[in-house]
Amino acid sequence: MFFHDLKYMLLSGFRIKSFLFWLMLFPILLGTLFKVAFGNVYENDVLFRSIPTAVVETSDNAVFRQVIDSLEEADEPLLAVEYTDEDNAMQLLKEGKVSGIIYVGDKLSLSVTEQKMDQVILKTFVEQYGVNEKIIKDTAEKDPSKIQAVVDKLSEDVSACKDIPMTHGDPDIYVQYFYNLIAMVAMYGSVTGLHITVQNQANLSALGARKNCSPTPKSVSMLADLAGSYIMQSACMILCVTFTHFVLKIDFGDRLPLVYVAAILGGILGVSFGFFFGSVNRFSFEAKIGIVMAVSMFSCFLSGLMMGQMKGIIAEHIPWLNKINPATVVADSLFSLNMYSDYSRFISRIITMLIITAVCTAAGIIVTRRKKYADL
Amino acid sequence: MQIFKVFMKVLKKRIRYAMLYVGIFLGIAIPMSLNSSNSGSTAEMFVKESRSKIGICIFDEDDTPESREFSDYLAEKYTIKELKNDEEVVMDSLFYMSVDRVISINKGFADRLAKGETEGIIDSRHMHESYNSMLLEQDINSYFSSVSAYIAGGEDALTASQSAKEALTADADVKVISFTDEGNADYPRDFAEYYRYMAYILIAAVIGTLCPVLMAMNNKEIRYRTNCSSLDSSSYTKQVLLGSAVFVIGVWLIFVIAGMILYGGVYKGRAWLAVLNSFIYTLVAGSITVFLSAFVNNMDIINFINQAVSLGMSFMCGVFVEQELLGAGVLSAARFMPAFWYIKANMLLDGTETFDSTKLMQYMLIEAAFAVVMALLTIVVSKARYNSTAPQKRTAPAVNNG
Numbered sequence: 001m002f003f004h005d006l007k008y009m010l011l012s013g014f015r016i017k018s019f020l021f022w023l024m025l026f027p028i029l030l031g032t033l034f035k036v037a038f039g040n041v042y043e044n045d046v047l048f049r050s051i052p053t054a055v056v057e058t059s060d061n062a063v064f065r066q067v068i069d070s071l072e073e074a075d076e077p078l079l080a081v082e083y084t085d086e087d088n089a090m091q092l093l094k095e096g097k098v099s100g101i102i103y104v105g106d107k108l109s110l111s112v113t114e115q116k117m118d119q120v121i122l123k124t125f126v127e128q129y130g131v132n133e134k135i136i137k138d139t140a141e142k143d144p145s146k147i148q149a150v151v152d153k154l155s156e157d158v159s160a161c162k163d164i165p166m167t168h169g170d171p172d173i174y175v176q177y178f179y180n181l182i183a184m185v186a187m188y189g190s191v192t193g194l195h196i197t198v199q200n201q202a203n204l205s206a207l208g209a210r211k212n213c214s215p216t217p218k219s220v221s222m223l224a225d226l227a228g229s230y231i232m233q234s235a236c237m238i239l240c241v242t243f244t245h246f247v248l249k250i251d252f253g254d255r256l257p258l259v260y261v262a263a264i265l266g267g268i269l270g271v272s273f274g275f276f277f278g279s280v281n282r283f284s285f286e287a288k289i290g291i292v293m294a295v296s297m298f299s300c301f302l303s304g305l306m307m308g309q310m311k312g313i314i315a316e317h318i319p320w321l322n323k324i325n326p327a328t329v330v331a332d333s334l335f336s337l338n339m340y341s342d343y344s345r346f347i348s349r350i351i352t353m354l355i356i357t358a359v360c361t362a363a364g365i366i367v368t369r370r371k372k373y374a375d376l
Numbered sequence: 377m378q379i380f381k382v383f384m385k386v387l388k389k390r391i392r393y394a395m396l397y398v399g400i401f402l403g404i405a406i407p408m409s410l411n412s413s414n415s416g417s418t419a420e421m422f423v424k425e426s427r428s429k430i431g432i433c434i435f436d437e438d439d440t441p442e443s444r445e446f447s448d449y450l451a452e453k454y455t456i457k458e459l460k461n462d463e464e465v466v467m468d469s470l471f472y473m474s475v476d477r478v479i480s481i482n483k484g485f486a487d488r489l490a491k492g493e494t495e496g497i498i499d500s501r502h503m504h505e506s507y508n509s510m511l512l513e514q515d516i517n518s519y520f521s522s523v524s525a526y527i528a529g530g531e532d533a534l535t536a537s538q539s540a541k542e543a544l545t546a547d548a549d550v551k552v553i554s555f556t557d558e559g560n561a562d563y564p565r566d567f568a569e570y571y572r573y574m575a576y577i578l579i580a581a582v583i584g585t586l587c588p589v590l591m592a593m594n595n596k597e598i599r600y601r602t603n604c605s606s607l608d609s610s611s612y613t614k615q616v617l618l619g620s621a622v623f624v625i626g627v628w629l630i631f632v633i634a635g636m637i638l639y640g641g642v643y644k645g646r647a648w649l650a651v652l653n654s655f656i657y658t659l660v661a662g663s664i665t666v667f668l669s670a671f672v673n674n675m676d677i678i679n680f681i682n683q684a685v686s687l688g689m690s691f692m693c694g695v696f697v698e699q700e701l702l703g704a705g706v707l708s709a710a711r712f713m714p715a716f717w718y719i720k721a722n723m724l725l726d727g728t729e730t731f732d733s734t735k736l737m738q739y740m741l742i743e744a745a746f747a748v749v750m751a752l753l754t755i756v757v758s759k760a761r762y763n764s765t766a767p768q769k770r771t772a773p774a775v776n777n778g
Contacts (some may be wrong), residue, residue, distance in 0.1 A: 017676040029684055037691035040703045048510045076505075078514070093553065109549035117507035120427065121514060126548040128518050134543045135522055139529040146529045153492075153521070153528040160520040161479075161513055162496035166470060171503045173471065312472020315465065316457075339467060 001216050002224045009228030019192065023236040027185045028243055034181065035248045038174035046173065050080040051118045054089035054098040058105035064129075070157070078125065102126060169338040170251045173308060178250045179331040180305040185240045186266030186330045187296035189233040193274025194292055196225040197364075201278075202373045204285050212373065222368060226275065226361070233267035253338040258346070262337065265350060266330035269357045270296070273326060276360035279368045296327075303327035329353055379593075379602075379612055383619035386589045394627060397581035402634050405570050430508045431475040433459045433466075438485035445537035446481065446498075449519055449544070454512070470503035477502045477512050490533040494520040518544060560727030562645030568726035570635055571650050575657060575695045575715045578631070580686035582624055582661040583668065587678045590620070590669030617666075624662040628655060646725045649736065653721045656743045660714045663750035670757040689715040699723070714746040 013019060055068070071077050082098065092098045093111065099118035101111040108126045112119040132154050139150045200222060202209040211221055241263045244250045252259045277292050302325050304310040311331070314322050322328045333349035340346070432454045436443050450456065457475050459465055469475045480499040488497055497520060502509045522543055526536035593599070593616060602612060632651055636643065643651060664685065672678055690696050692706055693715035699707060710716040721739040723729045 017674075018679075021676055021680050025680060026683060029680075030687065033687055033691040036706050037697045037702065039706075041697060041701050044701050046504055046506050048505050048507050078510075107549065109551070111551045111553055113553050115552065117511065121507065121511050123548050123550055124511065124514050124518070126550075127544075127546055128521075130546040130548060131518065131522055131543045132525075134546060135525045135529070135539075138526075138539065138543070143530050149528040150525045153525040156521070156524075158494050158517045158521040158524070160494050160497050160516050161477075161500035162498065164480075164499050164501045166467065166501055166503050171471065173473065173504070176471075309472050309474070312468060312474045315468040315472070316459075316474055319465070335471075339471065345464060 002220050005216070005221050005224030006228050009225050010231060013192070013195075013228060013232045016195075019232070022191070023185060023188050023233070024239055027181055027236075027240045030184075031178065031181050031240070031244050031248055034174075034177045035250075038177060042172040042174050048076065050077050051100075051121060052098045053079045053081050053122060054092050054101045055081050055083050056086050056089050056101055056103050057083065058103055061104045064104050064108070078121070167339045168341060169253050171339075172251075175250060175338070176304060176308060176311070176331065176335065178244050178248075179334040180300060180303055180327070181244065182237070182240055182263050182334060183266060183303055183327040183330040184296075184300045184305055185236055186233075186263065186270040187273075187299055187327050189229075189236070189267045189270025190274030190277065190292045190296050191289065192229045192233050193271035193276075194278040194288055196222070196229055196271075196275050197278030197368070198285050198288075199225060200368065201282075201371075203282065218369065219365075222365065226271070229271045229275075230268050233271045234264045237263040237267040251338075252334060255337050258337055259334060262330065262333040262346070262350065262353075265353045265357070266326075266333070269326055269330065269353045269360075272357045272360035272364070276364040279364040299325055299327040303331045323352065324356075326353075326356060329356070377615060379607070379615035380619050383589065383593060383616060384622075386592050387585075387619065387623055390585050390588055394581050394585040394623075397577060397584060398627065398630055401573070401577040401581075401631075405573055406634070406638060427453045427511070428455055430512065431455050431457045431469075431473075432512065433457050433469070433475045433478045435461055435478070435480045437483050438481045440486040442486040442489050442533050442537050443481045445534065445541060446485075446519065449537075449541045450479070450515075452541075453515060466501060467503075470501065473504065473506075473508075476504075476506065476508040479516075486533060489523065489537075490527070492524050492527050494524045515544075560646060560725065560731070562643075563647045563650055563725050563727075565726045565728065567635075567639060567647075568650065568722055570638055571654055572695055572719060572722055574631055574654055575693070575718050576686055576690040578628065578654070578658055578661045579664070579689065579715075580682060581627055582658075583665050583678070583682040583685065585627075586620060586623055586662070586665045587669050587672075587682070588675060589623075590616070590666065591673055591675075591678065594669055594673065596673075620662055620666060624658055624665075628658040646731075650722060650725050653718060653725070653740060653743075656740050656747070657714065657718045659747045660718075660743055660750070663747040663754070667750045667754045667757070670754045671761065689713045692716075694719040714743050717742045717746075 068079065068081050071079060072081070082092070084092070086101075089098070089101045093101055093113055096113075099112065099114070099116075100122045102122070102125075103109045103111070108129045110119075110122055110126045112122065135154065136147060136150060139146050198204045199207050200211055200218070202212040212218075214221075238260060241252075241260055245252055245256065245259070273296075274292055277295070278288055281288070283291070301307070302310060302314060302321065304312075305327070311322060311328060314325075314328075322332065329349050329352050333346055333353070336345035336349060432450055434447050434450065434456060436447055447456075457469070459469055459475065459478070466478050470478060478501040480501075482499060485497060488494075498516070500513075500516075502512075519540055522540035523533070523536045526539045527533060529536075531539060603609065632654065635651075639647065668678065668681060672681065689710075692702070693699075693710045693713055694702060695715060699716075699719060702710075707716075717739045720729075721736055721743070724731055724736050724739070
């Protein structure tokens with residue numbers, strides 16, 4: 001009887017159009033749109049690129065040229081300099097082809113149009129010249145014999161920061177939208193879980209009423225429905241991960257099988273959550289759907305689906321919330337696979353998922369068993 | 377006005393969905409606009425503010441006067457954030473950019489500085505090779521370059537640190553040139569964002585609410601019954617269109633009035649042009665809805681189309697992500713969507729692009745053309761669908777008296 005129920009659960013489940021839309025088509029649509037919109041943002045807006053700068057020399061300044069030459073030797077030089085006359089420089093600035101014009105004379109000055117980070121970096125670069133002048137002037141006042149030593153020090157390249165590598169994963173902050181997309185599909189599994197209770201509660205559906213008076217033990221039909229929902233939800237999760245990785249080419253790191261494991265467990269968590277919520281109350285179907293969707297979407301909001309930095313903000317102020325919020329736990333398991341070389345954070349998130357799943361499923365079964373209806 | 381009244385009755389049942397959209401949009405848009413309206417505009421303000429928005433965390437294990445001088449130097453420019461010295465916390469903060477660099481000042485810092493050793497004197501962790509990270513590195517290097525120069529000039533490490541900190545307060549001679557006209561004072565960029573996001577919500581709210589109503593009105597059996605009544609078909613169309621117009625303009629007016637509250641009074645100058653732009657876009661949203669309801673009669677499909685159209689246009693046309701950050705291929709495809717031209721017009725008005733009234737007119741006309749095309753398509757589809765000969769077969773008896 002278990003397999004009979006399971007078979008029909010799957011057949012009927014995959015025929016629900018809203019299920020196909022929200023759990024299969026919508027993630028594909030949203031993922032594609034994320035890719036279209038965020039595909040270039042990290043490179044175009046976050047990553048540093050040499051700042052295009054026009055230089056207008058009003059008098060000869062060999063030291064400045066020397067500094068610029070030494071800067072241009074770097075892999076990603078601070079400035080991409082174009083020496084030109086004032087009219088052309090103004091034209092370049094107007095057309096947005098340069099971020100600023102540095103005028104080189106006795107002193108350096110800067111002209112900019114916009115007020116973004118490019119210009120702040122240019123300003124800092126120009127200021128450094130004024131600072132060097134002041135240091136030499138101060139030394140000349142105190143001990144003129146040390147001027148040469150000071151000039152030598154100032155002309156040295158300083159790299160005061162010893163960089164400690166953080167990760168070998170992809171640091172693109174926009175990849176997290178795809179982690180959250182997968183978490184969203186997992187949380188939508190709560191609607192699948194809710195259907196189990198609707199199909200088993202006699203006051204909510206004709207099917208529920210029929211099942212309640214059938215000779216099949218409730219435990220058998222309930223477990224078959226749960227197993228069917230887990231299978232359906234897992235199929236959705238597999239589709240979502242496959243689409244994002246193989247079609248949209250999102251880099252989840254080099255441990256893809258574990259990404260599938262995390263996504264499937266996330267989906268099962270979502271189903272269990274919906275099953276639990278549907279079981280513990282006798283609200284109407286619409287009310288249950290409304291509340292479950294609201295809770296799921298709020299969980300996704302906290303994990304950063306609508307606002308990328310949300311998880312970071314919560315990590316700063318209420319870090320424990322990130323460790324229990326279901327959507328964050330799912331997204332974070334994928335994040336940890338990409339960013340960490342060891343498995344400790346991943347394992348802790350998987351354990352959290354398993355605990356939430358076990359608690360929700362057990363609680364759902366406990367409150368469903370022996371439920372009686374005086375009349376319908 | 378029988379049809380109009382029926383239309384309104386059906387609409388009444390769906391109006392809570394529209395209100396849900398309106399409520400969520402205003403709930404998000406109002407705090408966002410209030411938050412961004414405090415930014416300054418002078419050249420000095422921008423430099424100061426740009427830096428103060430950058431977060432940095434310092435773990436000072438040396439805890440000497442020299443290390444404190446260095447920390448103070450950074451604290452004066454940047455926002456110092458306290459973090460737990462834990463790999464997970466540091467990784468999250470760096471990844472989500474709540475801090476751009478985490479600096480560790482190791483023991484022995486003051487001794488090394490006294491010897492003039494500045495190479496790799498501090499440990500630095502960062503995640504993104506970003507502008508913020510680059511600026512921080514530039515400032516840190518300037519500081520240590522200056523300190524080591526003062527030390528070479530004969531000062532001790534602490535005095536050198538203090539002198540360097542003072543020297544680094546020097547300002548450059550910066551001239552901010554504006555090539556765009558200043559006429560956008562009546563329509564500042566912060567406020568323009570409200571109208572930018574409106575492109576999403578108008579389409580989503582109008583399709584999500586109006587389509588089911590029109591679908592109910594276009595239900596085949598009801599429509600055939602209406603067609604064979606004494607009611608003139610043009611009168612029917614006019615009444616349905618009037619009902620749709622009342623709803624669509626009503627939603628638009630709510631957003632415009634809520635915008636006025638954010639704006640801080642009655643719109644002025646270019647802000648009225650933005651209102652006109654949004655009105656034309658509202659007509660486009662309405663025409664898309666009427667077109668969809670002419671041939672789709674399934675709520676699931678409408679839901680899917682609504683998400684695809686509203687989110688698709690918003691992501692591709694520059695509503696959620698600015699147009700300048702989108703790829704060239706995406707923008708080429710977006711040209712065939714009305715939201716692209718709505719956003720282009722909005723960019724002209726807020727001064728992102730140099731204002732040109734001819735261009736603005738052109739963009740608005742292109743938007744209006746989308747509405748006209750949709751209306752023509754609707755007429756073609758409706759004629760083919762509902763004004764053809766009556767159905768030959770009845771699928772089921774209408775009334776069963778048995």
